[in-house]
Amino acid sequence: MTPAASQFKKNATALTADLRHRALIRTALKKYEVVRDDKVSRFQNWQSARQSAAEIKWDAVNHLDTHLVEFARNLEARGTQVHWASNAAQAREIIIGIIQERKAHSIIKSKVMTGEEIHLNDALEKAGFEVVESDLGEYIVQLRHEAPYHFVFPAMHLTRGEISDLFSKELGTAPTDSPEELTMIARRVLRDKYITADIGISGANFGIAETGMISITENEGNARLTCALPKVHIALMGIEKILPKLEDLALFLPMLATAGAGQVMTGYNTMYGGPRQPGEADGPEAFHVVLLDNNRTQLLADAEQRDALHCIRCGGCLNVCPIYKNIGGHAYGATYQGPIGAVITPHLRGLQQWKHLSFASSLCGACTQTCPVKIDLHHHLLQSRRNAIAQKPVWWEKPLFQALAFLFNHAGLFSLGMKLGRIGQVFHPLIKNTGIDPVRAWTRSRELPKVAPQTFREWWQTRK
Amino acid sequence: MVANPKMNERENILGRIREALSLPAPIPGAHHGEPSHPVSECDAAAHIPEWLPRVGVTFEEQIALFRTNATELKADFLLLDSQEELVAKLREIAAAEGWKKVATHSHELTDDACAALGLPMVRTDNGYEARDMESCDVGISACDALIAQTGSVLVTSQSAGGRALSVLPPHHVVLARREQLIADLPSAFALLKTKYASGYPSLISFITGPSRTGDIERILVLGAHGPKKLTILCV
Structure with missing residues (x-):
C-alpha cells in the first residue's frame, strides 16, 4: 500500500x-x-440549466487552446501581465518573483484552492513574507496550521467553542460562544491587514475569454478588499477555469451559488479586467494572472474523463x-x-x-x-x-480466477465444494473474525453470504 | 533544460493542450447510454433566460420581486417618490445611526444628497487615503442597475466611485433610479456590453445583500469583512 x-x-x-x-x-x-x-x-428548469452549463463548459474545455490565447490577449491588451506555469514549482517561483521585484513584505490572501494545491503559503513564508488568509474559514484553519476541511466550507469541522479557544490562544481575545462576536474579532484583525498589505493574492472562479476578465465568487467581501487596496493583485487560476463569453456568467453565477451554498447569488460576484484604469478612483497599479497547468493537461488527454475539468x-x-x-x-x-x-x-x-x-x-x-x-x-x-x-495488475487475481474456472468446469468438484461449504459454515462462527479465519478481511465488518441448504441441481434431481 | 523555460511555458502548455484535444471527448451529460441531445454548437447560452428563476414583465412585478429578494437578503430597500424625499430619508438614516463622516463620489444622484447631510466627506474621484475612508461611517454610491431576479445591485469601478467605496465602510447606501431596475442576469450582461462597448471598467461587481459569512457552524453572520448593512434607495 x-x-x-x-x-x-x-x-x-x-x-x-x-x-x-x-x-x-x-x-x-x-x-x-x-x-x-x-x-x-x-429555477424554471434546473435540469435544463445543468445541461446548458455542461455544454458551455464542454465547449470551453474542448477548445481550451483558442480560448486561453484569447483570454490572455484580452487581459494583456489592458495592462495585465499573464504568466504561464506548467507546474507548482514554476507557479511559486513566478509569484515569489513578482513580490521580490516589488520589495514587498506583507501579503493578504483571499481564498485560493490552487494556492493550497501548490502549497503557496509555505513557500511564501519560507521566502520570508508575512501571509494572512482573509476568508474567515481559511483564517481559522491557517491559525490552526491545518488544511481546509472542505474546499467551500474550510472550517466546517470546528465548533464555536473550539474557534473561541483558538482566538483566545492566538489573538488573546476574551472567550465567547457567539458566532457573531467571533466573526467581528476576525473582522477587526483583518481590516488592518487589507490596508497595510503590499500584495493581494486571489484565485479565480472563472476566466472570461471574450473580455479578458477573471470572476470571483464570494460572500464576505474579503476578496473585494484584497483586490481593491494593495498595490499589486496576483490571481492564480487553473487553466480549465475558462468560460467563452461574458454572458455565460448569467448562468454560472447563480448555479455556482445554488449548488455550492444554497444561495441564488452569493454576496459578491466580481469581474476584474485589469489594474486601475485611467480615470478610476482606486485599484492596484499592477495586475498579474498566473495560469496553472500542474497536470491538468494530463486529465485533458483522458478523453473519457475530460469532463472532470468542467x-x-x-x-x-x-x-x-x-x-x-x-x-x-x-x-x-x-x-x-x-x-x-x-x-x-x-x-x-x-x-x-x-x-x-x-x-x-x-x-x-x-x-x-x-x-x-x-x-x-x-x-x-x-x-x-x-x-x-x-x-x-494484482498478481493473485489471475491464478485465483483460473482456479475458480477449473472448479466451475468440473461438476463433481463443484458439488463437493458446495457440500464442504455447507459443513464449513456450521463451524465458521467458532473462528469468525479471529486470526485463523481465512475470510477475516471480509468478516471483520460484514456477514459472509450463507450457502443454501440445497443447491439448484440437488433440488432439480429430487423433483424428478 | 530549455534555454529560457519561462518564455516557452506558454507554448509548452498550449502544445500539451492541442495534443490532448486530438482525441474527441464524449458529449456532455451522456451518462453511459442515457440519451442526451447533441451539443448544439453552443447556442446553450440563448436559452439561459428560460432556465433561470422567473421574473414578471411589468415594473410593479419586478419591483415587488426585487423587494422580496432584498428583504430575504437582509438588505433595506426603499422606493421613494422624489429627490427631496430621498434627501430627507438619507438625513433620517444619518441621524438615526449618528454618522460623522461620509465617503462618496461625484454623481448626479449622490452630489446633492450628500451635500445636504452637511457632514465631512471623503470623495474618491481624485484618489483618497484608505485609512481615511476606513474611518467613514458610510459609503454612498450610485450604481449601474438593480436586478429584480436576484435582488442584486450592479456596480462598476466607473459608476460607483471605484473599488473600495462599496465594501470598506460599514454601511453601503446605494442610490438608484427607477429606470435602472432590470429583469434578470442576462439583461445585466447585455446592459454591460452596450454601456461599456468602448472599454470595460476594471471592476464589475454584483452585490447581493450585505457582506455575510456562514463559516462558523454554518450560522449566518452579517458584516464579515464588507458592509454590515446595505441600504438601497430608489427614486
Missing part, C-alpha cells in the same frame, strides 16, 4: 468510529440540503457523498476532497499513489446526480479502478 493509501485507511477507520465528528458534519450538511433544494426549486468547485458532490459525510475532509489527505477529488487527484498526483480514493466509494451516484455541470463522477471512479488495475 502506498503511504497516501495507508494514511487514508488509518484516518477513515478512526473517523468513522468518531460519532461526535460524524454528527457535526451531518448537522452542517443537513442545513445545506434544505436551502439548496429551496433555491433549486426557484468542475466549477461548488463542492456539491462532497455535501451529498455518503463517504464524505462519514470520514470528513481531512481523511482524504488531498487538496480536493470528496468525489471530485477522488476523480481528479489520481490525474493530478499519480494514479497508483491515489487509486485508493476511487475504491473508497459506494458508487451510489449521488455526486453525478447533484453535479451542476453533469460530470459523470461515479463512472469515472469505476474507470479509474479499471485503469489502475490494467496498469498494474
Whole structure:
C-alpha cells in the first residue's frame, strides 16, 4: 500500500468510529440540503440549466487552446501581465518573483484552492513574507496550521467553542460562544491587514475569454478588499477555469451559488479586467494572472474523463457523498476532497499513489446526480479502478480466477465444494473474525453470504 | 533544460493542450447510454433566460420581486417618490445611526444628497487615503442597475466611485433610479456590453445583500469583512 493509501485507511477507520465528528458534519450538511433544494426549486428548469452549463463548459474545455490565447490577449491588451506555469514549482517561483521585484513584505490572501494545491503559503513564508488568509474559514484553519476541511466550507469541522479557544490562544481575545462576536474579532484583525498589505493574492472562479476578465465568487467581501487596496493583485487560476463569453456568467453565477451554498447569488460576484484604469478612483497599479497547468493537461488527454475539468468547485458532490459525510475532509489527505477529488487527484498526483480514493466509494451516484455541470463522477471512479488495475495488475487475481474456472468446469468438484461449504459454515462462527479465519478481511465488518441448504441441481434431481 | 523555460511555458502548455484535444471527448451529460441531445454548437447560452428563476414583465412585478429578494437578503430597500424625499430619508438614516463622516463620489444622484447631510466627506474621484475612508461611517454610491431576479445591485469601478467605496465602510447606501431596475442576469450582461462597448471598467461587481459569512457552524453572520448593512434607495 502506498503511504497516501495507508494514511487514508488509518484516518477513515478512526473517523468513522468518531460519532461526535460524524454528527457535526451531518448537522452542517443537513442545513445545506434544505436551502439548496429551496433555491433549486426557484429555477424554471434546473435540469435544463445543468445541461446548458455542461455544454458551455464542454465547449470551453474542448477548445481550451483558442480560448486561453484569447483570454490572455484580452487581459494583456489592458495592462495585465499573464504568466504561464506548467507546474507548482514554476507557479511559486513566478509569484515569489513578482513580490521580490516589488520589495514587498506583507501579503493578504483571499481564498485560493490552487494556492493550497501548490502549497503557496509555505513557500511564501519560507521566502520570508508575512501571509494572512482573509476568508474567515481559511483564517481559522491557517491559525490552526491545518488544511481546509472542505474546499467551500474550510472550517466546517470546528465548533464555536473550539474557534473561541483558538482566538483566545492566538489573538488573546476574551472567550465567547457567539458566532457573531467571533466573526467581528476576525473582522477587526483583518481590516488592518487589507490596508497595510503590499500584495493581494486571489484565485479565480472563472476566466472570461471574450473580455479578458477573471470572476470571483464570494460572500464576505474579503476578496473585494484584497483586490481593491494593495498595490499589486496576483490571481492564480487553473487553466480549465475558462468560460467563452461574458454572458455565460448569467448562468454560472447563480448555479455556482445554488449548488455550492444554497444561495441564488452569493454576496459578491466580481469581474476584474485589469489594474486601475485611467480615470478610476482606486485599484492596484499592477495586475498579474498566473495560469496553472500542474497536470491538468494530463486529465485533458483522458478523453473519457475530460469532463472532470468542467468542475466549477461548488463542492456539491462532497455535501451529498455518503463517504464524505462519514470520514470528513481531512481523511482524504488531498487538496480536493470528496468525489471530485477522488476523480481528479489520481490525474493530478499519480494514479497508483491515489487509486485508493476511487475504491473508497459506494458508487451510489449521488455526486453525478447533484453535479451542476453533469460530470459523470461515479463512472469515472469505476474507470479509474479499471485503469489502475490494467496498469498494474494484482498478481493473485489471475491464478485465483483460473482456479475458480477449473472448479466451475468440473461438476463433481463443484458439488463437493458446495457440500464442504455447507459443513464449513456450521463451524465458521467458532473462528469468525479471529486470526485463523481465512475470510477475516471480509468478516471483520460484514456477514459472509450463507450457502443454501440445497443447491439448484440437488433440488432439480429430487423433483424428478 | 530549455534555454529560457519561462518564455516557452506558454507554448509548452498550449502544445500539451492541442495534443490532448486530438482525441474527441464524449458529449456532455451522456451518462453511459442515457440519451442526451447533441451539443448544439453552443447556442446553450440563448436559452439561459428560460432556465433561470422567473421574473414578471411589468415594473410593479419586478419591483415587488426585487423587494422580496432584498428583504430575504437582509438588505433595506426603499422606493421613494422624489429627490427631496430621498434627501430627507438619507438625513433620517444619518441621524438615526449618528454618522460623522461620509465617503462618496461625484454623481448626479449622490452630489446633492450628500451635500445636504452637511457632514465631512471623503470623495474618491481624485484618489483618497484608505485609512481615511476606513474611518467613514458610510459609503454612498450610485450604481449601474438593480436586478429584480436576484435582488442584486450592479456596480462598476466607473459608476460607483471605484473599488473600495462599496465594501470598506460599514454601511453601503446605494442610490438608484427607477429606470435602472432590470429583469434578470442576462439583461445585466447585455446592459454591460452596450454601456461599456468602448472599454470595460476594471471592476464589475454584483452585490447581493450585505457582506455575510456562514463559516462558523454554518450560522449566518452579517458584516464579515464588507458592509454590515446595505441600504438601497430608489427614486
